[in-house]
Amino acid sequence: MKLLILSDSHGNVDAMVAVANKECPDGIIHLGDCWRDATELKRQLPRIPMYRVPGNCDSYSWTAGSEDILTWKFQDVTVYMTHGHHHNVKMSLLRLHLAAKEAGAQVALFGHTHRSYYEDHDGVTLMNPGTCGSVMGTYGILMINGGSYSGEIRKIHGD
Numbered sequence: 410m411k412l413l414i415l416s417d418s419h420g421n422v423d424a425m426v427a428v429a430n431k432e433c434p435d436g437i438i439h440l441g442d443c444w445r446d447a448t449e450l451k452r453q454l455p456r457i458p459m460y461r462v463p464g465n466c467d468s469y470s471w472t473a474g475s476e477d478i479l480t481w482k483f484q485d486v487t488v489y490m491t492h493g494h495h496h497n498v499k500m501s502l503l504r505l506h507l508a509a510k511e512a513g514a515q516v517a518l519f520g521h522t523h524r525s526y527y528e529d530h531d532g533v534t535l536m537n538p539g540t541c542g543s544v545m546g547t548y549g550i551l552m553i554n555g556g557s558y559s560g561e562i563r564k565i566h567g568d
Contacts (some may be wrong), residue, residue, distance in 0.1 A: 410434075410483055410554070411435045411550065412434055412435065412437050413432050413437045415440065415522070416492070416516055416537070416540065417440075418443065422446050422449045424447065425540070426453055426547055432550065433438075434457060435552075436457070437450065437454070439459065440464065440491070440519060440521075441461070441463050441464025441492035442542075444461070445568075446542075460501060462476065462477055462478060462479055462490050463522065464492035465494040465521065477491065477492070480513075483543065483553050484553050484555055485563070486515050486557075486558045487512070488515075489512050489514035489517040490519075490522050491505070492519065493519035493520055495534070496519070496523050499521065499538075502557050504531070506523055506533055506535065515532070515534065516533070516534045516558060516560070518549075519535070519537050521537075523540040523543070524537065524539055525538060525539030527560050534558070534560065536562075538562060541565060546566070547563065548565060549561065549562055549563070
């Protein structure tokens with residue numbers, strides 16, 4: 410299973426569509442900022458399942474009743490999804506790590522900082538795809554096969 414991880418698109422729907430068409434993922438995860446971008450992406454690519462959470466810039470545009478944090482099992486890997494602002498990820502990743510661990514997740518996905526990040530912390534892999542909404546945009550790929558997984562950060566515009 411191949412998951413495309415996007416965050417902080419801030420209006421750059423064209424870049425997300427181009428990356429999704431290039432990567433041909435089995436699912437897309439949008440980690441907030443901007444909810445309406447994820448809505449448009451889903452409209453353009455309706456056959457690809459989408460999972461999304463709102464970000465700090467989505468207070469008036471996200472769908473009422475949607476969760477700020479999702480925990481989802483893909484095959485045998487539990488993934489914790491959040492924008493990150495509720496976990497104060499700009500200051501430290503400790504709260505995020507502890508919340509993901511408490512949720513039983515092997516992977517914690519977050520955005521908010523606009524900086525890509527991929528590292529293992531005491532049994533939980535933390536991944537921030539960076540921002541797909543800038544000139545130097547990045548995104549993440551999470552490959553899951555049964556109970557194993559691997560991730561990678563990629564640039565939208567090559568090297």
